[in-house]
Amino acid sequence: MSNATPEITLSARNLKRRFGNFQVIHDVSLELRRGEVLGLLGHNGAGKTTTLQMLTGCLLPDDAEQNGCGIDICGINLLHHPVQAKAHIGYLPENPPLYRELGVDDYLIFAARLRGMKSAAVAEALALAKQRCGLEDVGKRIIGTLSKGYQQRIGIAQAIIHRPAVIVLDEPTVGLDPTQIREIRSLIRELGDTHSVILSTHLLSEVESVCDRVEIMQHGKLIYGDTSAHMQQHGSVSGFIIVLGNPPPLSVLAGITGISHVEQISATQFRVLHTPDSNPKGTLLSMAEQQGWQLEQLTPLQATLEEVFVKITDAEKATSGAIK
Amino acid sequence: MIRLLALRELRSLFAMPSTWFVFAVLQFILAWFFLARLEAFLEIQPQLAQLANPPGVTSTVAAPMFNTVALLLMMLVPIFTMRLIAEERRNQTLVLLLSAPLSGRHIVLGKFLGLLIFLIVLMTGVPLMLYTLVLGTSLDHGLMLSNLLGLLLLTSSYVALGLYISALTTQPIIAAIGALAVLLGLWLADIGAAEDSPWHSISPLSHFQNFNNGLLDSSDAAFFVLFTAVFLILTIKRLHNNRVYG
Numbered sequence: 126m127s128n129a130t131p132e133i134t135l136s137a138r139n140l141k142r143r144f145g146n147f148q149v150i151h152d153v154s155l156e157l158r159r160g161e162v163l164g165l166l167g168h169n170g171a172g173k174t175t176t177l178q179m180l181t182g183c184l185l186p187d188d189a190e191q192n193g194c195g196i197d198i199c200g201i202n203l204l205h206h207p208v209q210a211k212a213h214i215g216y217l218p219e220n221p222p223l224y225r226e227l228g229v230d231d232y233l234i235f236a237a238r239l240r241g242m243k244s245a246a247v248a249e250a251l252a253l254a255k256q257r258c259g260l261e262d263v264g265k266r267i268i269g270t271l272s273k274g275y276q277q278r279i280g281i282a283q284a285i286i287h288r289p290a291v292i293v294l295d296e297p298t299v300g301l302d303p304t305q306i307r308e309i310r311s312l313i314r315e316l317g318d319t320h321s322v323i324l325s326t327h328l329l330s331e332v333e334s335v336c337d338r339v340e341i342m343q344h345g346k347l348i349y350g351d352t353s354a355h356m357q358q359h360g361s362v363s364g365f366i367i368v369l370g371n372p373p374p375l376s377v378l379a380g381i382t383g384i385s386h387v388e389q390i391s392a393t394q395f396r397v398l399h400t401p402d403s404n405p406k407g408t409l410l411s412m413a414e415q416q417g418w419q420l421e422q423l424t425p426l427q428a429t430l431e432e433v434f435v436k437i438t439d440a441e442k443a444t445s446g447a448i449k
Numbered sequence: 450m451i452r453l454l455a456l457r458e459l460r461s462l463f464a465m466p467s468t469w470f471v472f473a474v475l476q477f478i479l480a481w482f483f484l485a486r487l488e489a490f491l492e493i494q495p496q497l498a499q500l501a502n503p504p505g506v507t508s509t510v511a512a513p514m515f516n517t518v519a520l521l522l523m524m525l526v527p528i529f530t531m532r533l534i535a536e537e538r539r540n541q542t543l544v545l546l547l548s549a550p551l552s553g554r555h556i557v558l559g560k561f562l563g564l565l566i567f568l569i570v571l572m573t574g575v576p577l578m579l580y581t582l583v584l585g586t587s588l589d590h591g592l593m594l595s596n597l598l599g600l601l602l603l604t605s606s607y608v609a610l611g612l613y614i615s616a617l618t619t620q621p622i623i624a625a626i627g628a629l630a631v632l633l634g635l636w637l638a639d640i641g642a643a644e645d646s647p648w649h650s651i652s653p654l655s656h657f658q659n660f661n662n663g664l665l666d667s668s669d670a671a672f673f674v675l676f677t678a679v680f681l682i683l684t685i686k687r688l689h690n691n692r693v694y695g
Contacts, residue, residue: 183544208550224461226461239550
């Protein structure tokens with residue numbers, strides 16, 4: 126493998142979609158490289174599913190000929206050559222598209238052949254997909270008799286069986302128990318090394334644990350996009366919470382250089398904020414040592430994705446409200 | 450690809466108990482009807498023998514039997530066509546086909562051929578029963594073949610119509626009732642109209658009558674082929690609209 130930037134496997138430009146008079150998607154543009162996991166994050170009804178449907182060719186964008194709208198999968202235009210382009214996509218919709226009356230093996234073989242796999246290669250692909258999704262023991266069972274968790278995993282298996290360049294997963298961990306969620310997340314991580322994965326979710330922890338990049342969607346617009354590590358820092362505050370067994374008066378703490386604000390949470394707990402460029406931790410520790418404040422705990426403040434998400438969506442709401 | 454989809458359709462059909470139930474009941478009804486016709490024929494055979502040019506067993510047993518099958522198909526085909534697209538849409542499996550590297554043509558033809566093959570299998574009992582008569586008498590093979598061809602064309606036109614109606618809705622039951630209503634309407638247009646009324650020409654059953662009488666008319670065959678093609682094309686258009694309108 127070379128160190129060059131991996132090629133772009135999916136690029137969508139200026140997608141628009143209207144249902145009746147209701148504009149669901151406004152000018153969404155996305156780009157995805159090989160070996161990248163992109164999380165599409167948003168509230169219910171933000172337009173995540175509609176976007177994914179357009180990326181997989183299940184729904185055509187509006188006014189595709191104008192405004193430079195287009196979707197390329199591995200360099201093939203999805204709108205002009207849908208058959209060739211779709212061979213590179215694996216798609217798990219919101220509800221796994223399962224033929225409940227078929228056996229698991231039969232169904233997965235059908236899914237692989239449907240995506241144009243040669244029958245000679247299917248057996249190997251079937252074994253690999255089943256092993257990856259933990260379906261080895263249920264190959265002969267009828268899909269309709271299996272639990273929701275298994276059905277979800279069969280849905281994922283059908284999306285990856287033909288080793289597509291782009292894997293599109295719409296809320297992949299819905300209906301799974303915590304162990305299965307962890308397994309599926311590590312599977313997605315693993316898939317993300319060799320394929321491009323785009324997944325929609327409203328679970329922030331999912332984004333935190335599997336995604337390289339996040340796009341936040343609200344009211345059909347992408348309002349924020351960055352790496353998930355950056356997003357965590359976005360708008361975060363620098364500071365820590367300290368617990369002192371024998372605390373000094375508040376003014377003493379506030380007087381330490383670098384500390385911009387101190388707030389007493391309980392008798393022994395303080396929230397200390399400081400400017401981002403100066404960290405008064407060292408001074409504070411040595412002072413606590415010298416003056417016998419009995420430091421018990423020091424926890425850095427870290428904004429969770431939850432807070433960041435709310436912050437970003439609220440900010441967006443405020444600005445769009447101001448425009449109106 | 451078309452073959453793969455047709456095989457999937459067949460596999461799903463045979464995986465359902467209701468299919469086998471319909472299969473069994475239909476064979477029973479057909480056998481009953483066949484034996485009743487045969488018995489009637491044996492009763493009037495002495496009188497027939499006195500005629501100068503008596504009708505043979507093929508035209509007294511086989512032709513009415515085919516006619517009955519044609520009428521039965523009208524009720525039977527909607528039961529099977531209703532699932533084709535409406536149920537895929539309701540179970541959200543249609544997405545699998547729409548996101549797969551297939552054109553609408555593949556999906557529609559795959560489903561059409563899958564069900565057509567199934568119905569042919571369902572109907573094989575009819576010629577098999579009739580051909581047992583060869584043990585005791587001789588059959589008019591020309592009349593048999595024209596009936597079989599007519600039945601095949603009639604079935605394909607019904608399947609195409611049912612497939613289109615199934616593509617219009619999300620509820621299989623509405624697709625069934627819709628297809629049945631249209632087929633009954635076409636039938637009533639045929640039997641209710643006056644002798645030389647143009648209404649006869651739009652009814653598949655009236656075009657089947659010539660095949661039933663052993664008359665191979667290319668215009669009848671053309672009607673069936675056009676009827677089937679029109680509804681298949683409409684279905685392809687409808688599936689495309691699925692992508693446009695969601």
